[in-house]
Amino acid sequence: MDTAYTLKNGEKVAIRPLEDTKEDTTAMLEFINSIRAEDAKLSNFGPPLTFEQESAWLRDIVDQSKDGKKLYYAAFDEKRAIAVIGITKKGDRSMHVGVFGISIDKKYRGKGLGAYLMENILKESARALTITHVELVCFANNTPAYKLYKKMGFQEVGRIPEKILYRGDLIDEIIMIKRL
Numbered sequence: 001m002d003t004a005y006t007l008k009n010g011e012k013v014a015i016r017p018l019e020d021t022k023e024d025t026t027a028m029l030e031f032i033n034s035i036r037a038e039d040a041k042l043s044n045f046g047p048p049l050t051f052e053q054e055s056a057w058l059r060d061i062v063d064q065s066k067d068g069k070k071l072y073y074a075a076f077d078e079k080r081a082i083a084v085i086g087i088t089k090k091g092d093r094s095m096h097v098g099v100f101g102i103s104i105d106k107k108y109r110g111k112g113l114g115a116y117l118m119e120n121i122l123k124e125s126a127r128a129l130t131i132t133h134v135e136l137v138c139f140a141n142n143t144p145a146y147k148l149y150k151k152m153g154f155q156e157v158g159r160i161p162e163k164i165l166y167r168g169d170l171i172d173e174i175i176m177i178k179r180l
């Protein structure tokens with residue numbers, strides 16, 4: 001993954017792995033709490049997280065990354081974190097499979113960043129995590145995410161009916177998989 005990406009509007013953003021520092025914890029806390037406040041179409045939702053909760057999350061990412069079990073990147077503009085993307089290796093008889101997740105700040109969506117980050121993390125993940133498959137889930141009403149995943153070569157393999165309660169509606173959860 002390159003350490004910088006130029007968005008479709010010409011703006012440059014920095015990309016790097018997360019670090020177990022106070023600065024990254026603060027930046028990621030602000031980022032995730034803005035996604036939660038937005039009530040975005042992903043599982044992570046609810047009241048704001050605390051610094052301690054975010055710090056524990058970040059420490060886990062950094063530790064597991066060293067062990068080849070997670071591969072995570074974040075993107076930053078001049079002031080703040082604007083995206084996070086990650087793959088977590090499963091264990092036991094699914095140790096060849098990684099679980100994917102992505103989130104982009106509202107202001108930075110539709111500018112090519114999601115596709116860039118995803119294409120590159122998928123390329124790196126085979127070697128970094130020793131995996132051959134990546135799986136993910138997506139709310140059936142999350143059209144931008146579904147289209148991005150199809151564009152990246154993911155295949156829909158199933159739906160769990162009404163698994164998701166989103167703003168009072170029951171939504172199917174779509175399961176998708178890609179062979180690397």
Ligand SMILES: CC(C)(COP(=O)(O)OP(=O)(O)OC[C@H]1O[C@@H](n2cnc3c(N)ncnc32)[C@H](O)[C@@H]1OP(=O)(O)O)[C@@H](O)C(=O)NCCC(=O)NCCS
Binds near residue numbers: 042111114115137143
């Ligand atoms: C889903 C998400 C990651 C897409 O990232 P993005 O940076 O906005 O996407 P890009 O600009 O790179 O677009 C890549 C592709 O995604 C799809 N896409 C993105 N925005 C779209 C939209 N508003 N409507 C339809 N398709 C869209 C398109 O296929 C697009 O390719 P194209 O430009 O050739 O049409 C981003 O919208 C996001 O973080 N949403 C909130 C959190 C979330 O839903 N995470 C995923 C949970 S499963």
